Amino acid sequence: MKGFGAQAAVYDEVAHVQADVARRLAARLGGSPARILEIGCGTGLLSAHLTAKFPAAKLVLTDVAPEMLLQARGKFGTGPAYCVMDGQHPDASLGAFDLIVSSLAFQWFDDLPGALVRLAAMLAPGGVLAFATLGAESFAEWRAAHVEMGLACGLRDYVAAEMFPWPAGVAGRLSVEVIEEWHPSGRDFARGMKRLGAATAPLEHRPVGSGKFRALLKRFENGFTARYEILYGVITRPQTPSAHSPR
Numbered sequence: 001m002k003g004f005g006a007q008a009a010v011y012d013e014v015a016h017v018q019a020d021v022a023r024r025l026a027a028r029l030g031g032s033p034a035r036i037l038e039i040g041c042g043t044g045l046l047s048a049h050l051t052a053k054f055p056a057a058k059l060v061l062t063d064v065a066p067e068m069l070l071q072a073r074g075k076f077g078t079g080p081a082y083c084v085m086d087g088q089h090p091d092a093s094l095g096a097f098d099l100i101v102s103s104l105a106f107q108w109f110d111d112l113p114g115a116l117v118r119l120a121a122m123l124a125p126g127g128v129l130a131f132a133t134l135g136a137e138s139f140a141e142w143r144a145a146h147v148e149m150g151l152a153c154g155l156r157d158y159v160a161a162e163m164f165p166w167p168a169g170v171a172g173r174l175s176v177e178v179i180e181e182w183h184p185s186g187r188d189f190a191r192g193m194k195r196l197g198a199a200t201a202p203l204e205h206r207p208v209g210s211g212k213f214r215a216l217l218k219r220f221e222n223g224f225t226a227r228y229e230i231l232y233g234v235i236t237r238p239q240t241p242s243a244h245s246p247r
Helices: 003-007 010-012 016-027 045-053 066-076 112-118 140-148 186-196 208-218
Strands: 033-037 056-064 081-084 099-101 123-134 174-184 224-238
Touching: 010 066, 010 140, 010 186, 016 045, 016 099, 016 123, 016 174, 016 224, 033 045, 045 056, 045 099, 056 066, 066 081, 112 123, 140 224, 174 186, 186 208, 186 224
Parallel strands: 033 056, 033 099, 056 081, 099 123
Antiparallel strands: 123 224, 174 224
């Protein structure tokens, strides 16, 4: 995602919810993993918790944007290993991991079911894949305003919790939280999304004209609360592989 790389230097300044989600996801992790793979590490918001919580673990940080990895390397130095990689198509030559973790990257995947299969196959026996991703109810107010005004929304469609695409042969569990963030105006929200690098619209999206966009922003001129629906998922590989376990 080119948008994320372009905003790498300023990402942390506006990634307040992303930092909160990283903290919440890290708090859900347990055990004593010897090898950890992070998918979509970005500037290292989750990585910081991983290095603190599992100081003895060998940590491999990956991201599709080299600029993000440079930011992470500036924070963590030579401790972790770094790899430019599309998490949808992980490099199996990296070996097996006791923990594979990702915070707010999966919503950008075009083939989430396939990615889950490929990542689960990289788990060591007893290993855990834990992630946080955006759910369908995220930014409901912003989306509803577009619908009411007959405008196409440039945000991606996120997966609904009840329709989460667990692939065949992969058993997972899901829990849901809602995090709210106040924005003093619609313009502030739109500007923040752009600075996060998260304003990349689907390919088929046609931008809203400037006049219509100003009318949309006027609806939010007194501020609004953006709701983030966070889906936390866990896949555990059995200690003893079965006929239905990823191999």
